[in-house]
Amino acid sequence: MKQTVFVGGLAALLFAASLARAADPLDAITAAAQADKSFSGFSAARGETLFRTKGKDWSCSTCHTADPRNPGRHTVTGKAIQPMAPVSNPKRLTDPAKVEKWFKRNCGDVFDRECTAREKGDVITWLRSLAR
Amino acid sequence: MNTSKAHAGLRSISTALLYLAVISTSSVVWADGATKPAPTNPVWQEECGSCHIAYPPRFLPAESWQQLMGSLEDHFGTDASIDAGTAATIETFLTRNAKRSKTDTMATDAPLRITEGRWFRREHDEIAAAKWKSAAIGSAANCGACHREADKGSFRERDIKVP
Numbered sequence: 001m002k003q004t005v006f007v008g009g010l011a012a013l014l015f016a017a018s019l020a021r022a023a024d025p026l027d028a029i030t031a032a033a034q035a036d037k038s039f040s041g042f043s044a045a046r047g048e049t050l051f052r053t054k055g056k057d058w059s060c061s062t063c064h065t066a067d068p069r070n071p072g073r074h075t076v077t078g079k080a081i082q083p084m085a086p087v088s089n090p091k092r093l094t095d096p097a098k099v100e101k102w103f104k105r106n107c108g109d110v111f112d113r114e115c116t117a118r119e120k121g122d123v124i125t126w127l128r129s130l131a132r
Numbered sequence: 133m134n135t136s137k138a139h140a141g142l143r144s145i146s147t148a149l150l151y152l153a154v155i156s157t158s159s160v161v162w163a164d165g166a167t168k169p170a171p172t173n174p175v176w177q178e179e180c181g182s183c184h185i186a187y188p189p190r191f192l193p194a195e196s197w198q199q200l201m202g203s204l205e206d207h208f209g210t211d212a213s214i215d216a217g218t219a220a221t222i223e224t225f226l227t228r229n230a231k232r233s234k235t236d237t238m239a240t241d242a243p244l245r246i247t248e249g250r251w252f253r254r255e256h257d258e259i260a261a262a263k264w265k266s267a268a269i270g271s272a273a274n275c276g277a278c279h280r281e282a283d284k285g286s287f288r289e290r291d292i293k294v295p
Contacts, residue, residue: 076208076209078273
């Protein structure tokens with residue numbers, strides 16, 4: 001009996017985990033953006049502008065290039081960076097934890113602050129809109 | 133179960149699985165010709181290998197790794213912060229496999245930058261300052277520019293090709 005409960009519990013946990021894994025990173029970002037009553041949807045155009053806006057020393061495009069369908073290069077270490085646009089690199093923007101980790105780091109490095117939910121959604125929307 | 137809890141659950145499961153999966157596959161040839169397995173860890177490889185290659189733990193003593201892991205929010209001028217659980221996993225791996233030296237103690241050679249250590253400078257003393265700045269290398273952080281197998285943890289002489 002105990003074993004059945006354990007196996008059942010484990011299966012439920014794995015099922016829940018697989019659902020969480022399939023979550024679109026944009027879902028939580030959209031929910032956060034909607035907390036602002038004036039929110040009326042994400043804008044690819046605003047995302048593109050933000051991507052190319054220079055903060056302290058860098059812009060997103062400093063490392064990811066102005067056309068994120070192309071591979072980039074880390075401006076400090078020189079290491080190659082795979083393209084950011086899903087059209088060139090389908091693994092991009094699929095893992096919510098990764099998306100949050102990198103926005104936190106990179107908005108800090110570029111703009112010296114965290115990006116808002118709307119800004120993150122704008123950039124994701126623009127990156128996803130890029131086609132070949 | 134809400135999404136964030138499920139996600140945290142998944143992550144602890146995958147961390148546990150990754151622990152179980154730690155099996156070394158590459159090997160290191162040391163200067164004296166001896167071969168021994170290069171310690172590896174998938175969490176370290178993933179997290180430390182994004183902006184630069186995952187620098188081998190043997191490149192710095194444990195004291196250096198502890199200081200680095202304690203200051204990831206300002207990691208040589210960039211934010212490399214990670215969650216506490218991941219950081220603890222990586223720090224354990226780094227310190228367990230860190231450089232051990234009787235002559236280079238904390239007081240004499242525990243730099244935060246690998247390139248500032250005496251060992252590194254001795255090994256690279258034939259490389260001119262201008263060479264480091266050349267377009268093909270760019271930075272001493274870019275090990276793979278010359279050490280063609282660096283991303284696999286190998287720095288042996290036969291794989292070196294200075295561009």
